[in-house]
Amino acid sequence: METQRCPMCGRPNPPELEVCQYCQARLKPLWAEPSTGSSEAREAGISKSKPGLEPEEPLLPDWLIASRGQMSDEEPPQSEERGEDAFLLPPEEVEIDNFLGDLFSDEPAEEKEDVPEWLQALRGEKISEPQSSPLSESGEQGEPLPFWLGLGTGETEQAHAESASAEEKVPPFTESPFEGIDFDSDLLSLEEEKPAEIGAQPDIQPSLSPFEGIEPFLLEEEKLLSESPSPVEEKTALRAEETAPLPAEGDWTSETPPWLEALPGLEWEQGEPRGEEMPPEFLQGVVPPFVEADEELSEIEFPEWLNQVERSIEPELEAVMDTLTPPAIEMLADQEEGEIVPKEVEESHPQEDIPIEVVGPLHGLRGVLPAEPLVAEQKKPSKALSELLVTDKQRAQAELFLRLIEEEGKPKPIPAAKRAKPHTLWRALIFLALVVAATIGYLLAPFSTPPQELSVGVFDAMQAVNQLPAQAPVLLIVDLEGSDFAEMQATTGAMLDQMMIKGAFFVLVSANQNGALQADRLLREVSRLNGHHYQPSVGWVNLGYLPGGAAGMQAFVQSLTEVMPTTIDGDAAWQSDRLKNIRTLSDFNLVVVITEDSTRARQWLEQMKGHVPVSRLIFAVSAQVEPILRPYYEANPRQVQSVLAGIRDGAIYETQAARRGWAMQLWDAYTFVVMMGIALIFLGSLVYALFALLARRKGRAEREGR
Amino acid sequence: MNFDQPFLDLLGGALGLLLTLLVFSYLLGDHFLVRLIFYGYIGLMAGYSVVIAFNSVIYPLLVQPLIDNPVTGWIQTAVPLLLCGLLLLKLSTRLSKLGNLSLAFLVGVGLAALIGGAIQGTLVPQLSAVISPFDLERSAMAAEERFSAVVQGFLMLFGTVTTLTYFHFGARPRASGLARRLEWIETFSWIGQIFIAIALGLIFAGLLKAGFVALVERIQTMVNFVITLQGGF
Numbered sequence: 001m002e003t004q005r006c007p008m009c010g011r012p013n014p015p016e017l018e019v020c021q022y023c024q025a026r027l028k029p030l031w032a033e034p035s036t037g038s039s040e041a042r043e044a045g046i047s048k049s050k051p052g053l054e055p056e057e058p059l060l061p062d063w064l065i066a067s068r069g070q071m072s073d074e075e076p077p078q079s080e081e082r083g084e085d086a087f088l089l090p091p092e093e094v095e096i097d098n099f100l101g102d103l104f105s106d107e108p109a110e111e112k113e114d115v116p117e118w119l120q121a122l123r124g125e126k127i128s129e130p131q132s133s134p135l136s137e138s139g140e141q142g143e144p145l146p147f148w149l150g151l152g153t154g155e156t157e158q159a160h161a162e163s164a165s166a167e168e169k170v171p172p173f174t175e176s177p178f179e180g181i182d183f184d185s186d187l188l189s190l191e192e193e194k195p196a197e198i199g200a201q202p203d204i205q206p207s208l209s210p211f212e213g214i215e216p217f218l219l220e221e222e223k224l225l226s227e228s229p230s231p232v233e234e235k236t237a238l239r240a241e242e243t244a245p246l247p248a249e250g251d252w253t254s255e256t257p258p259w260l261e262a263l264p265g266l267e268w269e270q271g272e273p274r275g276e277e278m279p280p281e282f283l284q285g286v287v288p289p290f291v292e293a294d295e296e297l298s299e300i301e302f303p304e305w306l307n308q309v310e311r312s313i314e315p316e317l318e319a320v321m322d323t324l325t326p327p328a329i330e331m332l333a334d335q336e337e338g339e340i341v342p343k344e345v346e347e348s349h350p351q352e353d354i355p356i357e358v359v360g361p362l363h364g365l366r367g368v369l370p371a372e373p374l375v376a377e378q379k380k381p382s383k384a385l386s387e388l389l390v391t392d393k394q395r396a397q398a399e400l401f402l403r404l405i406e407e408e409g410k411p412k413p414i415p416a417a418k419r420a421k422p423h424t425l426w427r428a429l430i431f432l433a434l435v436v437a438a439t440i441g442y443l444l445a446p447f448s449t450p451p452q453e454l455s456v457g458v459f460d461a462m463q464a465v466n467q468l469p470a471q472a473p474v475l476l477i478v479d480l481e482g483s484d485f486a487e488m489q490a491t492t493g494a495m496l497d498q499m500m501i502k503g504a505f506f507v508l509v510s511a512n513q514n515g516a517l518q519a520d521r522l523l524r525e526v527s528r529l530n531g532h533h534y535q536p537s538v539g540w541v542n543l544g545y546l547p548g549g550a551a552g553m554q555a556f557v558q559s560l561t562e563v564m565p566t567t568i569d570g571d572a573a574w575q576s577d578r579l580k581n582i583r584t585l586s587d588f589n590l591v592v593v594i595t596e597d598s599t600r601a602r603q604w605l606e607q608m609k610g611h612v613p614v615s616r617l618i619f620a621v622s623a624q625v626e627p628i629l630r631p632y633y634e635a636n637p638r639q640v641q642s643v644l645a646g647i648r649d650g651a652i653y654e655t656q657a658a659r660r661g662w663a664m665q666l667w668d669a670y671t672f673v674v675m676m677g678i679a680l681i682f683l684g685s686l687v688y689a690l691f692a693l694l695a696r697r698k699g700r701a702e703r704e705g706r
Numbered sequence: 707m708n709f710d711q712p713f714l715d716l717l718g719g720a721l722g723l724l725l726t727l728l729v730f731s732y733l734l735g736d737h738f739l740v741r742l743i744f745y746g747y748i749g750l751m752a753g754y755s756v757v758i759a760f761n762s763v764i765y766p767l768l769v770q771p772l773i774d775n776p777v778t779g780w781i782q783t784a785v786p787l788l789l790c791g792l793l794l795l796k797l798s799t800r801l802s803k804l805g806n807l808s809l810a811f812l813v814g815v816g817l818a819a820l821i822g823g824a825i826q827g828t829l830v831p832q833l834s835a836v837i838s839p840f841d842l843e844r845s846a847m848a849a850e851e852r853f854s855a856v857v858q859g860f861l862m863l864f865g866t867v868t869t870l871t872y873f874h875f876g877a878r879p880r881a882s883g884l885a886r887r888l889e890w891i892e893t894f895s896w897i898g899q900i901f902i903a904i905a906l907g908l909i910f911a912g913l914l915k916a917g918f919v920a921l922v923e924r925i926q927t928m929v930n931f932v933i934t935l936q937g938g939f
Contacts, residue, residue, distance in 0.1 A: 424733070424734055424735060427733045428733055428734065431730070431733050434918075434921060435921075435925055438921060438922045438925040438926070439925055439929060441922070442922070442925065442926050442929055443929070483920060484916060484920070486919055486920055486922075486923030486924075487916050487919040487920065487923075490919060513754070513755045513758045513759070514751070514754070516758070516762075517754075544758070544761070544762040545758050545759070545762040545763070547759070547762070547763050548816075549816060549819075550816060550819040550820045550823060551815045551816050551818075551819040553819070553823075554819045554822075554823065565766075566766055568761070568762065570766070596916065602827075602828065603820075603823065605827055605828075606823030606824060606826065606827025606828055607819070607823050607827065608827075609823070609826050609827040609831075610826070622912065622916050623911075623912035623913075623915040623916050624909055624912030624913040624915075624916050625912065626908070626912055627905055627908040627909050627912065628909075631832060631835065632831070632832075634835075635831060635832065635834070635835030635838075636835060636838045636839070637834075637838075639827070639831055645912075646912065646915055646916070646919075647915070647919050665926070666919060666922050666923060666926065669922040669925070669926060670918060670919055670922045673918045673921060673922055674915065674918055677914065677918060
């Protein structure tokens with residue numbers, strides 16, 4: 001089966017695919033297939049440069065084929081060997097036409113117009129003079145050929161690798177004698193000053209070499225090496241013959257080529273005796289010769305321009321040195337000794353990391369255009385850059401900041417919440433005092449006079465009760481809890497007693513689930529204490545629990561017979577002789593609401609508004625509800641006939657009615673307990689005020705003592 | 707097994723005395739017996755509420771009509787039964803949304819009753835009560851009493867306004883970035899706090915008096931029980 005191999009991963013793919021099914025690399029280049037009607041010269045050139053080209057492959061230039069052939073295991077073409085040899089030859093002997101010029105040398109003018117200018121610039125051609133070679137052009141005009149353009153061919157790649165290895169070996173050499181000297185700018189200035197001398201150096205033509213940007217003296221060494229047969233040349237020739245893929249990284253990076261061993265820096269590194277090293281020929285007379293380590297620099301005469309530079313930067317250097325801290329000085333000293341060497345300098349990118357162009361006219365070239373990962377490669381900053389020069393104050397602040405951060409991260413023990421002391425003793429003492437007061441008040445009764453003054457509320461209630469006809473139906477709405485039964489019995493006992501005297505018939509209802517039971521109990525107790533013989537169904541009817549809250553109250557007020565048709569015992573409530581005339585709430589001669597809940601009292605009052613005449617509505621409530629209901633009673637016009645609140649109103653009622661009831665039985669003890677309570681409140685307030693005063697004086701004394 | 711009434715009274719009194727003392731012992735701290743009494747009281751009240759609800763509501767309003775007259779009873783109780791059934795679906799997480807109808811009905815009716823009653827029974831009458839002291843023509847009081855009525859009316863109006871102002875929490879941002887009420891609102895609010903404190907003090911005093919009455923009644927009951935025991939023995 002016919003397959004095509006991926007140029008990236010090398011795996012076979014079906015011929016109809018345009019993208020590799022494994023690595024998604026493009027299998028077929030984007031450029032158009034050359035037409036069959038191309039010129040014969042071009043076909044001849046192609047067949048000459050790449051005889052083994054498959055017929056279905058597009059016509060590729062030989063430099064591109066050479067670039068591909070370098071990655072394959074095939075025998076490299078002869079042109080590659082030529083190119084490599086030419087690279088190592090002196091620049092003027094290089095056959096430039098083989099570099100790129102063979103490509104389109106026979107192309108007609110129309111086809112050349114299709115080539116974009118940038119590609120022509122890449123090729124080094126002049127648009128106006130396409131026949132001239134880029135190297136000759138650059139050599140004539142002094143425009144150097146970009147170094148990266150040479151990476152596309154195997155020769156330049158190898159040369160680049162060698163130059164890179166040379167650069168890696170160079171640092172000891174470049175750092176010590178030429179530290180801080182910018183050769184590009186300085187040498188340019190020297191060229192301007194001494195054009196004749198520079199012109200006399202025929203080897204210094206950096207534009208003709210792929211070592212663009214490399215120090216000129218390295219080029220000098222390169223030239224010397226290229227002129228004489230060297231192991232490097234033999235090695236490269238051997239590589240070309242073997243057409244093996246690029247050697248492993250360790251092969252050419254770990255081994256130092258002989259030409260590089262001749263460099264003076266390497267001799268220093270190898271610990272050879274340092275003699276007086278002479279600078280390159282073009283620098284003789286400008287740069288002093290390399291001196292021994294034990295020779296004082298002050299004894300050397302530097303050129304005037306270097307002295308001027310030194311004088312100009314001397315104040316700045318002194319200022320910088322003043323700001324340096326001892327750690328920073330140590331760090332700089334380490335850097336000078338070469339202990340801090342960034343790892344990036346030592347690392348080199350392996351050949352496999354350099355991407356290969358997969359589309360366009362540069363298809364198959366490795367590293368021609370710097371790919372984005374290579375350009376945007378994140379490098380770890382050197383230690384010299386990562387360590388800031390800080391002053392002592394800044395260092396102290398940084399340490400403080402770090403300490404704060406560390407302390408924030410540490411878990412802090414949660415302080416135990418201060419629980420209020422139970423004050424068990426105080427509570428027991430207060431309780432004991434109240435119990436003693438109640439007991440004494442009950443046992444020593446009667447020792448206090450009953451309340452004689454007639455309050456307005458009691459007067460109005462008595463007036464409403466006195467106006468009751470005999471056997472009158474009275475609605476008792478009892479919303480009570482068991483805890484407040486004693487107070488409510490004391491409040492309403494006298495009033496209910498008066499009603500029983502008149503033979504009132506009670507209808508009990510409650511919006512509280514316990515209310516029905518408490519209502520029954522209340523009437524029983526009042527009847528028992530006052531000597532009446534009231535019994536259920538004879539003296540009262542208990543309708544039971546009224547559900548629904550405020551809505552139930554409203555429904556009951558609007559149609560009580562329908563909402564509560566039966567008694568709590570299940571009997572028909574409204575069919576007795578005493579209730580057969582009752583249809584609405586206003587049919588009752590009196591409506592009494594007995595509750596200790598302010599909310600329920602207010603809801604009953606609101607719902608009964610307009611359904612019960614005010615003169616027939618009485619509220620008997622607990623003392624705690626009185627402040628809520630008092631505005632309804634004291635309003636003008638009032639909304640209720642009377643409000644009986646607490647044991648005091650019950651005692652007044654009993655006094656006015658001359659009937660000693662439940663309220664008067666509790667009154668003496670209650671008075672005694674209330675007096676004890678007032679005394680305790682006063683005493684407690686006094687003690688707390690005394691403690692607060694002492695604490696305040698203590699705090700003031702402490703502040704003054706400080 | 708027959709018990710005569712004095713024995714039952716004695717037993718009830720002793721039990722009441724014991725329970726009362728145990729509740730009083732809560733002053734010394736929380737302990738098992740107190741909690742036992744509290745739990746027993748809560749359980750007793752819950753059970754009693756269920757019985758009351760069934761006897762007073764469910765049976766007479768839902769069951770009894772169906773027993774008395776099934777035909778008309780179903781018609782009468784159809785809607786309540788449907789709403790009750792939907793409300794029971796609240797127990798299911800999947801069908802609980804169907805119970806929202808019953809819940810909406812309950813909340814809507816309850817709020818309507820509350821709001822209507824509050825407006826009709828409290829808001830309007832109380833506003834009228836605040837204004838009425840200044841209606842001198844309607845007042846049948848003597849001339850010397852009118853002055854005190856007007857003063858009282860001013861005091862009531864002032865107390866009402868300042869108390870309501872205290873519950874005004876609208877504020878505007880100041881230049882300093884703090885949001886504070888206007889100065890006159892702050893002043894009125896501070897005065898309103900005094901009226902509120904007086905009202906709360908009255909409520910607390912009433913609560914204390916109710917507590918004193920309950921304490922006195924309990925002490926008296928225990929003393930009577932002890933006296934009865936002494937008389938018996």
